[in-house]
Amino acid sequence: MPDNTDTDWNLIPGSLAEIEQARERCRRLVGRRAIMSAGTSAIPIPGIDLMSDVGLLSMLINDINHEFGLTPEQIEKLNPQFKLMAYRVAIGMGGMLVGKLVTRELIIHLLKRSGVKLASKQVARFVPFAGQAVAAALGYAVFRQIGNQHVSACAAVAQELITIRPS
Template identity: 55%
Template sequence: MFAKKSSEWTLVPSSEKEIGEVRERCRRLVQRRAAVSAGISAVPLPGLDVVTDLRLFATLIDDINREFGLTPEQVGRLQPQLKIRAYEAAISVGGTMVGRYITREVIVKLLQRGAGKLVAKQATRFVPLAGQAASAAIGFFAFRQIGYQHVDACATVARALMPKDGK
């Protein structure tokens, strides 16, 4: 009744092999979510794709952070020196979503970086069928690219937390 999810206790991967395995697992997750996003983008209902992308992306970021052991709760349980290294590594790679609570505002700002793609995606909707396909393709590649960048940022942070030789 009061048990926590077992995934909340995921540890930060401690070897290059473990980081690689988690990275590949997360990249497959990004691919699947990007495909769902693209499928929704093909539906000609204005605004549906944006709302869906926000929701999908928020859960994707949380899932990736959890897989790498980098949710805010998990980072909070690290030893103080490791916590500092985690935040320093996240800042150095521009990982604004690593180890942080993800809010709608953070995701909107992130998606605004790709505003040109979003405008192109919306503009293609005015051309029947071909426009919907183009919109879906743009959405897929933009979602996938942002997701992959987050996976790589988390992998970099996890590498910074790996035990040093001799310690």
């Protein structure tokens, strides 16, 4: 039975090509989920888009972390030196969601950091038709930006980890 100091390198992409493949799969996933976010942003009921974005982003962040072998459970399987390195690189990249248990509060904090766009989206919603289109476009842009930033942060952590990976 392996102990916590054993490293399961099979969970993390093992080459730059594998990282690039994971990055592309995740970017396509971000695009699909951003379209879903835009769809709910177009619904003229206040608050429904925020609730939807929280759920969609939470699932997206977990899916991206998993794709790169960087969920909390996967990182826990790394030996302490590699765990520390993974978190250090994530923090340096601004990847505050890499290897973290994604909570509703964390997602709301992240969305609030995109505050101007979210406030614009809420105001735009009250303008018939054109306002809903603007809200959908802003929702798509914010969601896609957050998702792609997370993909980049995870890819950077995975790249750093393959440099120390034993042969």
